[in-house]
Amino acid sequence: DWAGGYRRFNADVREGCALVCGTTQGLYARARRLEGGVRLFVFQGTDGRRCELALDDAANLRSVARSSSYHAYIAGTLIEIGKHFRVGGAEVVNYKADLPIRKGLSSSAAVCVLVVRALNELYDLKLTIHGEMDIAYRGEINTPSRCGRLDQCVAFGQRVTRMTFDNDLIETQRVRVAATLHLVVVDLCAAKDTKEILKCLNSAYPFPRDDRDKALHALLGEVNLDVCAQAVEILSRERDPARAAERIGALMSEAQARWDASAVPLCPHELAAPTLHRLLGCAELRPHITGGKGVGSQGDGSAQLVCKDAVAQASVVEIVRTLGMEPLLLTIPAQKSVRSAVIPIAGMCPGMWPATKCIGPWLFPIRIGDLVKPAICWLCEELMHADIEQIVMVVNAATQAQMQHVFCKREDTVVLDKVPLEAAAYEEELLRIGARIKFVKQERPTGIRDAILLCEPVVDGEPFLLVWGDHLCRSTAPDGRGCIAQLLAAFDGSCSVASMHVLRGDELHAAGAYCCREPPSPLPRPFGDRDGLGDKPALWPLSRIVEKPTVVYAREHLKTKNLPDGQFLASFGQYVLTPSIFATLRANERQHFTEALDSLRQQEGLNGILIEGVRWDLGSSTTYIEALQAQAASGEGAP
Numbered sequence: 046d047w048a049g050g051y052r053r054f055n056a057d058v059r060e061g062c063a064l065v066c067g068t069t070q071g072l073y074a075r076a077r078r079l080e081g082g083v084r085l086f087v088f089q090g091t092d093g094r095r096c097e098l099a100l101d102d103a104a105n106l107r108s109v110a111r112s113s114s115y116h117a118y119i120a121g122t123l124i125e126i127g128k129h130f131r132v133g134g135a136e137v138v139n140y141k142a143d144l145p146i147r148k149g150l151s152s153s154a155a156v157c158v159l160v161v162r163a164l165n166e167l168y169d170l171k172l173t174i175h176g177e178m179d180i181a182y183r184g185e186i187n188t189p190s191r192c193g194r195l196d197q198c199v200a201f202g203q204r205v206t207r208m209t210f211d212n213d214l215i216e217t218q219r220v221r222v223a224a225t226l227h228l229v230v231v232d233l234c235a236a237k238d239t240k241e242i243l244k245c246l247n248s249a250y251p252f253p254r255d256d257r258d259k260a261l262h263a264l265l266g267e268v269n270l271d272v273c274a275q276a277v278e279i280l281s282r283e284r285d286p287a288r289a290a291e292r293i294g295a296l297m298s299e300a301q302a303r304w305d306a307s308a309v310p311l312c313p314h315e316l317a318a319p320t321l322h323r324l325l326g327c328a329e330l331r332p333h334i335t336g337g338k339g340v341g342s343q344g345d346g347s348a349q350l351v352c353k354d355a356v357a358q359a360s361v362v363e364i365v366r367t368l369g370m371e372p373l374l375l376t377i378p379a380q381k382s383v384r385s386a387v388i389p390i391a392g393m394c395p396g397m398w399p400a401t402k403c404i405g406p407w408l409f410p411i412r413i414g415d416l417v418k419p420a421i422c423w424l425c426e427e428l429m430h431a432d433i434e435q436i437v438m439v440v441n442a443a444t445q446a447q448m449q450h451v452f453c454k455r456e457d458t459v460v461l462d463k464v465p466l467e468a469a470a471y472e473e474e475l476l477r478i479g480a481r482i483k484f485v486k487q488e489r490p491t492g493i494r495d496a497i498l499l500c501e502p503v504v505d506g507e508p509f510l511l512v513w514g515d516h517l518c519r520s521t522a523p524d525g526r527g528c529i530a531q532l533l534a535a536f537d538g539s540c541s542v543a544s545m546h547v548l549r550g551d552e553l554h555a556a557g558a559y560c561c562r563e564p565p566s567p568l569p570r571p572f573g574d575r576d577g578l579g580d581k582p583a584l585w586p587l588s589r590i591v592e593k594p595t596v597v598y599a600r601e602h603l604k605t606k607n608l609p610d611g612q613f614l615a616s617f618g619q620y621v622l623t624p625s626i627f628a629t630l631r632a633n634e635r636q637h638f639t640e641a642l643d644s645l646r647q648q649e650g651l652n653g654i655l656i657e658g659v660r661w662d663l664g665s666s667t668t669y670i671e672a673l674q675a676q677a678a679s680g681e682g683a684p
Contacts, residue, residue: 046195048265049210054251059266061210062273065198068375072155073141076163079134087136088119110187118156122184132168154196157181174200207277219506221281224289225379227358229350232371235320237344245312257310264307272300281538294335294351301338320345329364333357382536383621385435385504386428389496390444390514391487396664406515406663413676420517420663425478431529436482437503439496445484452479493638494630501627511620515664517672522657535582535654536621544617545653550596557616557639559653560589560603569655585653587646592639617656
């Protein structure tokens with residue numbers, strides 16, 4: 046982080062970069078407001094000692110912040126908070142702390158973030174995580190501590206985040222972990238002088254004086270960026286836990302060797318780190334680990350070891366204790382590929398206007414089995430079955446009120462007493478769906494592009510599902526897997542995925558059409574015998590995307606080999622999109638969504654998956670009637 050800060054003086058210095066993940070250890074606290082207009086901040090530590098700081102006594106805050114006391118971090122953070130907000134009094138009781146102190150694990154940053162977060166929540170300061178991090182960082186540098194911006198990563202909690210440092214700018218990217226990793230973080234129980242280490246390393250900046258300085262610039266610049274890029278690729282794409290542990294461990298060991306070659310010569314009295322290297326070279330550990338390295342600025346503070354599996358992790362813990370060191374377990378669980386779904390329902394739906402002045406197609410009644418439900422309920426049920434954790438609805442004032450009434454408000458018992466028992470029981474399902482819904486406001490119907498961009502902070506740098514609220518889908522897969530579940534199974538994290546079905550040429554005038562030059566072999570159903578819902582879904586790497594082409598254009602440019610003559614791949618209306626879509630949409634304000642999707646395809650590739658199912662666009666009177674007829678003729682209980 047600190048090396049990237051020198052870019053303000055030397056443009057040849059490369060950005061700093063790091064991958065961070067919070068441990069399960071930390072600070073635990075309860076906070077409450079102090080009533081009666083008292084502007085006093087009271088902090089009670091785990092030892093029961095209390096610190097009382099008057100928020101209006103600037104001189105005392107500065108004095109405490111400059112001291113060597115643990116409370117300096119609290120005072121320094123309060124000074125920074127006071128520059129931006131006038132908050133009332135608060136009491137914070139830190140009742141538990143299991144994070145090692147002064148071991149390179151950002152314990153001082155944790156205190157600063159704790160103070161900011163407590164006041165943020167108590168007084169609704171509306172600070173984002175980045176806002177909390179910035180104030181905590183500036184609060185800590187009000188003290189004698191020599192922290193960097195990296196330390197404030199504790200604000201993210203236990204998730205893997207890629208942080209990039211360019212001058213004073215920080216960019217963060219959440220990294221999806223494809224396979225569970227088992228690590229042990231080791232408190233070496235030795236001595237290190239962080240200030241001395243940083244003093245020596247900083248002496249090589251901003252301009253290198255000799256070959257040793259140049260080697261450090263390369264290490265913390267190009268080499269570090271390459272190592273971080275490799276780690277992100279392994280974490281996000283390697284699904285085999287054993288293989289992931291092997292590759293990450295080897296990469297850590299390689300990074301340590303490069304550090305020893307290029308950084309140690311600038312501060313050998315600290316960075317030679319005999320205790321660290323005794324641990325990394327321990328013969329007893331080798332059968333259980335795949336690699337490891339020091340933490341942070343290194344020295345004899347802390348280390349991290351990658352274990353082969355959970356059993357090996359337990360063995361490493363015992364061996365580390367026999368070496369007189371303290372182990373901390375860190376298990377990074379595999380994350381779901383996709384946690385969030387975005388549903389835009391703030392538009393006008395001109396195909397059914399003026400009926401849609403009163404009610405959107407997402408609320409049109411659809412009967413399946415014995416229940417008549419708003420169409421969006423069937424969609425949300427399928428999202429729940431696919432284990433989507435967060436349903437993001439892009440709404441205007443009217444549609445938000447409608448959705449809150451459907452999903453968030455318990456119906457009056459007078460009403461429920463008059464409906465059939467099965468229908469009344471569905472009330473609980475609606476409320477369960479409502480618990481997963483988050484609303485994003487789009488005041489004016491400015492299009493899909495703007496609707497998606499509004500969701501960027503909510504999806505938090507992760508891949509997400511995009512589905513249209515005015516579409517109704519029904520699976521025809523032999524195993525009953527829903528259309529959304531089929532799409533999610535095709536996403537491996539490498540690029541976005543579009544759901545597809547096959548249309549005749551004369552039907553393409555109302556759809557986005559695709560072309561694939563290299564179809565999967567053998568072809569999936571209904572064109573071949575391959576099971577498209579197996580462990581490896583049949584992916585179609587798309588080579589062209591066009592919105593509503595003519596038949597003549599489709600025949601000339603969109604023919605996909607091995608498909609029957611006159612049939613073409615077309616959008617099924619559901620997508621898994623990588624976070625790259627946001628930059629693509631911002632790049633051109635006038636791009637149609639399909640054009641942006643094609644730009645994304647050109648940048649990082651785009652796969653298609655042929656969905657076994659049917660869909661209806663409820664925004665068209667013709668297809669809405671077809672949907673009603675199809676559902677009425679079906680005895681199934683789910684779309």
